[in-house]
Amino acid sequence: MPTLVEINGLDESGRVGDNLLFVRVAVPIHSELQLILRNLSHFDKLIVRKEDLKGREEKNLSAYVRDMVDDSAFSIDFYRMRPNVQIQLIRRYLSLLWNDLFKTRGALLDILPKPEEERESQEAISSQRTLSSIIGNLQRFENFEFALESMVKSYGMMKVTRRLDFVSSLFRTSTGPDVHLYLVVQIDGGYPFAFWWKTLLESEHIENLKKQTFITGVGQGDGYYPAISAAGAIAWILSHYPDRNYFFPIHELNYDERFPLDENFYYGHTVALNRPTFSNRIVFLGQIDANLRNCVPYCLHRSDRKKTYEAFGPVEKTAENFFKEYSHGKPENTLIIYGALSSWQDKVNLKYCQDRGYDCKHVSDIRSQFETLMKEIEGEIDLLPKEKRTKLAGTLKTIEESCSSSLK
Secondary structure, three states: EEEEEEEEEEEOOOOOOOOOOOOOOOOOEHHHHHHHHHHHHHHHHOOOOHHHHHHOEEEEEEEEHHHHHHOOOOEEEEEEEEEHHHHHHHHHHHHHHHHHHHHHHOOOOOOOOOOOOOHHHHHHHHHHHHHHHHHHHHHHHHHHHHHHHHHHHHHHHHHHHHHHHHOHHHHOOOOOOOOOOOEEEEEEOHHHEEEEEEHHHHOOOOOHOOOOOOEEEEEOOOHOOOHHHHHHHHHHHHOHHHHHHHOOEEEEEEOOOOOOOOOOHHHHHHHHHHHHOOOOOOEEEEEEHHHHHHHHHHHHHHOOOOOOOOEEEOOOHHHHHHHHOOOOOOOOEEEEOOOOOOHHHHHHHHHHHHHHOEEEEEEEHHHHHHHHHHHHHHHHHHHOHHHHHHHHHHHHHHHHHHHHHHOO
C-alpha cells in the first residue's frame, strides 16, 4: 500500500523576554536529501548545528537562507512570539505554580508528627511517599530558568504544530483511499518541548492531525536530523540578523483559549521536567567519529519513519550514573551503539548495558544503512552542474573517509 510522508522540523531561537522566532521546515521524503546537499554546499557538513554557524560571515549565512527559501521542494514557515504574549503565558504559569506550592505546604502540614499520637507504620509509609513526591516536584527549581523558558517555548511549539492541521501540504494532496499519509513532526529540545502531543491530537479543534501523525521532542535534534537542522539554522541566522526578517512573511503566535495553559498543561510540563521521557533512545558508548555519530539516528529513522530516535552520549563517566540521571526506561526502547572501547570504563559500561538487557550494537552493524545514505547523496550530487558537483563530491569523500575508521 503506497505511503506519502512529510517530515517537519521545528526549532526556535531567542531568549524569553525578546521576540522569539520559530521556524518550521517541511519536506517530502523524496526531497529530504536536498537538505543535506544545502549543508554540504554552504557549511561542508552533513548535519549542521546552530553552534556551527558562529563566526561565519553574514553574507554566507544569508545566502543559505535565500537558497533554502527559494527552493520549492521545501515548505518553510516563520512564526514570532512577542514579549507581551510571553508575559501572558508567564502570568498563567506563575499563578498555577503558586497554587501548586501552596498545596505542597498543605501536604507538609499533613505529615508533621503528632506528639500526642503514636504514628502507625502505614501512616509513616504514606508520609514517606508524600515526602518523596514533594522532593521530586521541587527538583525543577534546580534550573528554573530552563523551566520557564521551556514552558513558554513549548506552548509556541504546540501552536506551530497545531497549524499543521490546515497548512501541511500532505493534507492538501489528492489521494485515493488506499494511500497512507504519515506526518512526522520532529521538535528540537526534547520531551519538555513536546509533552503536549497527545492532548493536541485528541483536541476537538483538530481534524487532520488525528490521522497518522508522529510527534517527537528531540534533545539537540539539530545535530541529528536534516529538517530540524535546517529549521534551527534558519531561526538562528534570522534572530541574529533581524533585519533579514523583513524579507519573509512572519505569522504571529498569540495565546489561544482553545489550547489553554491550564492545570493539565502545567502538570504535563512539570512531569516532563522531572521525569526523563522518550519513545526511542540511542545511547552512544566509546569512540565513534563525530560525523558518523551524527548520522546514526537519521539512518535508523530512514528505516522506520514512525520512529524518531533521541540520541545521548557518548557516555563520559559510568553508565550506571548516566541511567540514574536519564532513567533506565524500557530495554526495548533503548539501543546502545558503541564504537572503539579504548578505556577500561568503556568496557565496564558496555557490560553494564548488556547485563541490563539493552540491545547493544557495534556502530559497524549499521554500515549498510550508512553506505546506502552516502550512495543516495552521491546520486543527488551527480545531478548537479559540474563545478558544484566536483566541490560537493570532494567534501562528501572527505567525510566518508573520516567515518571509515569507526566502521571497521
